[in-house]
Every structure is written in C-alpha cells, then in structure tokens.
Amino acid sequence: TLTQRIGSALHKLGGRGVLRPEDIDAALREVRLALLEADVNFKVVKEFSERVKERTLGAAVLQSLSPAQQVVKVVHEELVALLGDEARGLRYSARPPTVVMLVGLQGAGKTTTAIKLALLARREGHRPVVAGLDLRRPAAVEQLRTLAEREKVGFTTGHGAVEEIASEAVDEAGQTGSDVLILDTAGRLHVDDELMAELRRLKAAVPVSETLLVADAMTGQDAVNVGIAFERAVGIDGFVLTKLDGDARGGAALSLRVATGKPVRFAGVGEKPADLELFHPDRMASRILG
Amino acid sequence: RALASPLDPAFYAGLEELLLAGDVGPSLAARLTDSVRRRKPLTLEEARAALEAEVVAALSAKPRSLELAANPSVVLLYGVNGAGKTTTVAKLASGLKQAGRRPLVVAADTFRAAGIEQMVAWAERAGVEAFAGKPGGDAAAVAFDAIQAARGRGFDTVLVDTAGRLQTQHNLMEELRKVARVVGRALEGAPQESLLVLDATLGQNSLAQARAFNTALGLTGLVLAKMDGTARGGSVIAIESELEVPTKLIGLGEKLEDLYAFDPAWFARALFG
Numbered sequence: 001t002l003t004q005r006i007g008s009a010l011h012k013l014g015g016r017g018v019l020r021p022e023d024i025d026a027a028l029r030e031v032r033l034a035l036l037e038a039d040v041n042f043k044v045v046k047e048f049s050e051r052v053k054e055r056t057l058g059a060a061v062l063q064s065l066s067p068a069q070q071v072v073k074v075v076h077e078e079l080v081a082l083l084g085d086e087a088r089g090l091r092y093s094a095r096p097p098t099v100v101m102l103v104g105l106q107g108a109g110k111t112t113t114a115i116k117l118a119l120l121a122r123r124e125g126h127r128p129v130v131a132g133l134d135l136r137r138p139a140a141v142e143q144l145r146t147l148a149e150r151e152k153v154g155f156t157t158g159h160g161a162v163e164e165i166a167s168e169a170v171d172e173a174g175q176t177g178s179d180v181l182i183l184d185t186a187g188r189l190h191v192d193d194e195l196m197a198e199l200r201r202l203k204a205a206v207p208v209s210e211t212l213l214v215a216d217a218m219t220g221q222d223a224v225n226v227g228i229a230f231e232r233a234v235g236i237d238g239f240v241l242t243k244l245d246g247d248a249r250g251g252a253a254l255s256l257r258v259a260t261g262k263p264v265r266f267a268g269v270g271e272k273p274a275d276l277e278l279f280h281p282d283r284m285a286s287r288i289l290g
Numbered sequence: 291r292a293l294a295s296p297l298d299p300a301f302y303a304g305l306e307e308l309l310l311a312g313d314v315g316p317s318l319a320a321r322l323t324d325s326v327r328r329r330k331p332l333t334l335e336e337a338r339a340a341l342e343a344e345v346v347a348a349l350s351a352k353p354r355s356l357e358l359a360a361n362p363s364v365v366l367l368y369g370v371n372g373a374g375k376t377t378t379v380a381k382l383a384s385g386l387k388q389a390g391r392r393p394l395v396v397a398a399d400t401f402r403a404a405g406i407e408q409m410v411a412w413a414e415r416a417g418v419e420a421f422a423g424k425p426g427g428d429a430a431a432v433a434f435d436a437i438q439a440a441r442g443r444g445f446d447t448v449l450v451d452t453a454g455r456l457q458t459q460h461n462l463m464e465e466l467r468k469v470a471r472v473v474g475r476a477l478e479g480a481p482q483e484s485l486l487v488l489d490a491t492l493g494q495n496s497l498a499q500a501r502a503f504n505t506a507l508g509l510t511g512l513v514l515a516k517m518d519g520t521a522r523g524g525s526v527i528a529i530e531s532e533l534e535v536p537t538k539l540i541g542l543g544e545k546l547e548d549l550y551a552f553d554p555a556w557f558a559r560a561l562f563g
C-alpha cells in the first residue's frame with residue numbers, strides 16, 4: 001500500500017517526531033509515483049505534491065498515527081478537497097425543459113449515459129426524453145432508440161443539422177410535457193475544429209442548462225488536453241466518469257477537475273441503465289491512491 | 291520547451307515528462323530516460339535517435355504482419371467497451387477486400403443495443419458480407435455457424451466482432467474463452483489471429499487489460515485505435531516488452547481507410563512529438 005511504501009522510505013531515513021524536509025521529499029516521491037501509476041496527469045501531480053508539501057512541512061507527528069500514515073492522511077484530505085463537494089445531481093432548470101447536452105470523445109459512454117440520466121430524472125419525478133443527435137456513427141440512433149424503447153423513455157431524432165433537430169425537440173418537449181431533454185451527440189476529437197464548432201452551434205440553438213463531458217475513467221494523461229479543449233471550445237459544467245466498475249484507478253478524475261475547475265457529477269458503474277451513481281469524492285480519493 | 295539540447299541541465303527531466311505525457315508509465319519513463327542519458331547524445335537529433343532506438347528495442351521483436359495463410363483464416367477481435375473493435379473489424383474487412391481477399395464479417399456482439407446492426411451497417415458500407423447473430427444469442431454459436439458458412443461459401447478470412455467487456459468481469463472473460471474454444475473446434479488452428487483492441491487514450495489500465503486478456507486467451511497481436519487524437523498510446527511499450535505481443539495495426543480515424551500497419555519507428559518518433 002502507499003502507507004507501507006512511504007513507511008519504508010521514511011524508515012531508511014531514520015527520522016522520527018517532526019517530519020523533516022528530507023522525510024517529506026521521500027514520502028512525496030512515493031505519493032507522486034502512486035498518482036502517476038493511477039493516471040493522474042504529471043503536471044497535476046507536480047502541483048498536488050507542492051500542496052501536500054506545504055501542509056506537511058514542520059507538522060508535528062500525531063500520537064495516534066505513524067509519519068507515513070500522517071502523510072497519507074493529508075494526501076487523502078487534499079484529494080477529497082480538490083475533487084470537490086459541489087451538488088452532484090442533475091440541476092433542473094426553472095424554465096423547462098431542462099436541456100442536458102452530453103459531449104465527449106469516441107466511445108466514452110455518452111449514448112449509454114443518456115439513458116442513465118433519463119432514468120435518474122424519472123426517479124426524481126421528471127418526464128425525460130432523449131434525442132439521438134449522432135447521425136454519423138452507423139446505427140448510433142438505433143442504439144439510443146433501442147435503449148429508450150426498453151426503458152419506456154421518450155425518444156426523438158431527425159435528419160439534417162443537429163441544431164435544428166434539437167430545436168424541434170425542445171418545442172416538441174414543450175408540447176408533450178417532457179421537462180428534461182437529454183442530447184446525445186456524436187463522439188468527436190477535441191482537435192477536430194469542425195466538430196467542435198458543431199457543438200457550439202448546437203449550444204447556441206437550444207437553451208442548454210447543463211453540458212456534461214462524458215469521459216472514460218481509464219483515460220490517461222490526455223485527460224487534461226481533452227478537458228481543457230472542451231471547456232474552451234464549448235463550455236462544460238461537469239463530467240460523467242464512466243466504466244468505474246472496472247479496476248482503473250481513475251486519476252483522470254483529478255486531472256479533469258484540476259485542469260478545468262469543473263466537478264465530476266456522476267459515475268457510470270456498468271452497462272445497464274440503472275448503473276449510474278452520484279460522484280463520491282472520498283471513494284474516488286481512496287481509489288486513486290490504490 | 292526545455293528540450294532544446296541534451297546538454298541543457300533540464301533536458302532529461304523534460305524528456306521524462308514527455309514520456310509520461312505519452313502514457314509510457316512512470317517506471318518505464320524513468321528507465322527509458324536513463325537509457326538515453328547513458329548513450330550521451332550531444333545534440334537534439336542524437337537524443338531523438340537514441341530514444342527511438344531505445345523504444346524500438348523495448349518493443350516486441352515478433353513479426354507484425356497478420357497471419358492469414360490459412361484458408362480460411364479466422365481473426366478474433368476483443369477488448370474493453372468502446373475501444374474501437376466494431377469499427378476496426380469494418381476497416382480490416384475493407385482493407386482485405388482491397389487486397390483481393392474475400393472476408394466475411396461476423397457480427398457476434400449479441401449483447402449490446404444495436405451491436406449487430408452497427409456491424410452489419412459497417413459491413414455494407416465496406417461492401418463485404420456479414421454473418422449476423424441474433425440479439426441475445428450465444429456469441430460462440432454465432433462464431434461457429436459463421437465459420438461453417440465461410441468454409442462452405444469460399445470466404446478466405448473470417449473477422450469476428452465481439453461485445454465489449456472489462457477484464458474484471460470474470461463471467462464475460464469466461465464467455466470470451468468459450469468463443470475462442472468453439473472457434474477452434476469449428477476450424478483447426480483457429481483463431482489464427484487473436485487481437486486485443488486498445489484505446490490509445492487510456493492510461494496504465496491498458497497494461498492490466500493486456501495481461502488479463504493474454505492470460506485468458508493468448509494474444510497474437512494488439513490493435514491500437516484512436517491514435518489520431520492527442521494521446522500517444524505509450525502503454526503499448528510496456529505491454530509489448532512484458533508480454534512479447536506485437537502491435538499489428540493502428541487506427542487513425544473513423545473511416546474505413548483509417549487502419550494502418552503499426553510501424554515501431556513511426557510510433558517512437560510520434561512519442562517525441
């Protein structure tokens with residue numbers, strides 16, 4: 001464990017009582033290694049290491065904890081604080097329909113998440129409809145339609161420009177009394193200017209209350225690039241981290257949060273429509289530390 | 291940035307960060323940086339060449355061409371959810387057709403919503419035939435029937451698309467092992483290629499995936515998809531080095547033509563940016 005690794009590093013240095021600078025450096029080297037192994041972006045790791053150093057430098061060792069345990073406690077607390085404790089559920093607009101736009105890289109889990117969020121909205125007493133705006137990927141619309149039919153969730157799609165389909169979906173929602181509209185968009189690269197422009201057009205055409213970046217929990221160092229690019233190009237309100245039912249440490253959660261300042265709102269924990277949880281910073285912190 | 295000259299004191303720290311940024315992983319990044327340093331390059335060009343040589347040396351020495359001598363040859367593709375399997379099957383089918391072969395695509399993802407439809411639609415776009423399972427059907431049975439059909443109708447390559455699964459889902463890994471076994475029963479020596487599709491944007495979990503799928507099935511190769519983004523797919527170095535499995539194909543986009551043979555030198559150079 002991280003505590004053991006730090007423990008043996010400190011043991012080699014023979015310090016006791018107050019954590020000396022060389023103790024802290026040795027401990028932080030282990031912390032940085034653990035975070036890199038967990039896929040936290042290397043720049044975020046550096047910054048985080050400095051924060052922890054400031055907090056532990058000169059701190060007297062608590063009676064109940066070993067120096068290693070003390071460092072890990074600070075690390076854990078700092079991680080939880082960074083990961084944030086914003087309200088994590090869906091924020092419903094005062095003027096329905098609440099429009100939630102899902103964006104992200106190819107294969108992240110947007111289409112699956114769309115139906116998950118629809119079910120969450122329904123559990124919270126709302127009437128959701130999902131709009132299939134991925135007209136690019138073969139059978140993408142079929143995928144969402146199949147999921148929607150299985151779960152008896154309203155579904156809409158169309159042909160032509162996605163901003164027009166979305167705009168009609170908003171009008172339709174008003175007429176049918178659906179008060180939550182979830183837009184499933186095509187996967188795209190953050191470096192594809194044309195496709196990023198499409199998202200801007202979409203956001204300009206309908207009153208989007210929430211733009212959520214759907215990201216794979218296994219994402220590596222690239223998470224920072226993706227997060228920043230989507231935030232700059234389109235503006236995002238938060239993240240959905242998917243495939244957390246696997247064993248990836250999920251350092252991308254910290255990378256995305258620190259790089260953009262936006263919170264992780266939801267965790268995808270399986271392929272079924274019910275497999276969505278609110279994001280738990282303390283659980284994520286423990287997971288990242290391994 | 292700090293990477294102007296290897297004689298600059300910040301150079302090797304910068305090089306290590308570059309490798310980290312490419313998802314090489316912390317211990318391998320340190321090891322590769324050290325190997326470059328020990329070669330004592332005097333110019334940036336020498337450093338680049340040194341890194342390229344070290345990366346290529348770490349990669350597998352096994353051949354990177356697809357083993358398609360058998361008639362028919364069966365290629366089984368698998369990997370975690372959303373990695374790019376279905377799209378890769380389509381691209382491979384298209385490429386094989388261009389090369390004068392007669393591939394049969396097998397839509398054996400009988401689990402995911404519209405999994406079969408997506409594969410069938412792609413096969414149509416590629417102008418190749420598809421053998422489709424039924425939603426909820428047994429993937430192994432689909433693969434078996436498809437291979438029988440292929441033999442009867444003169445297809446020389448059978449490409450089997452499977453449902454995505456996480457390596458931690460033991461029952462699904464068992465299901466995949468059954469698919470591979472049944473494929474072997476349908477045709478001796480099959481599957482000739484057993485390919486793990488990896489998403490280049492993923493980090494160190496790719497190594498865990500490769501180890502698990504290798505233990506369960508025995509990989510003959512890797513496909514590194516989504517290399518057209520900004521991620522560099524550096525985790526394949528550790529995978530190739532540890533498991534001796536070669537990356538055979540690289541995905542550089544979402545169109546049928548966006549599949550290329552993996553070139554170690556190109557890959558090493560791309561890491562350096």
Ligand SMILES: Nc1nc2c(ncn2[C@@H]2O[C@H](COP(=O)(O)OP(=O)(O)OP(=O)(O)O)[C@@H](O)[C@H]2O)c(=O)[nH]1
Pocket residue numbers: 104105106107108109110111112113134137140185186187188214242243244245246267268269270271275371372402454456
């Ligand atoms: N295990 C697991 N699988 C998931 C989760 N979320 C999505 N998936 C699976 O991941 C794969 C990709 O999901 P999609 O919803 O198609 O992803 P997408 O972002 O819409 O993909 P594109 O539209 O191609 O960009 C599918 O096999 C899903 O079933 C999750 O939380 N856990």
Ligand SMILES: Nc1nc2c(ncn2[C@@H]2O[C@H](COP(=O)(O)OP(=O)(O)OP(=O)(O)O)[C@@H](O)[C@H]2O)c(=O)[nH]1
Pocket residue numbers: 106107137187189369370371372373374375376377378399402405452453454455515516517518519540541542543544548
């Ligand atoms: N940019 C880019 N996108 C790719 C590449 N390969 C696949 N994709 C996209 O990634 C997404 C997922 O691809 P799929 O082929 O559906 O992935 P899969 O592994 O079959 O997914 P599941 O069956 O749900 O597990 C789609 O939007 C593809 O178009 C690639 O090389 N580059």
Ligand SMILES: [Mg+2]
Pocket residue numbers: 110111112134140185186187
């Ligand atoms: Mg989708």
Ligand SMILES: [Mg+2]
Pocket residue numbers: 375376377399405451452453454
């Ligand atoms: Mg698929």
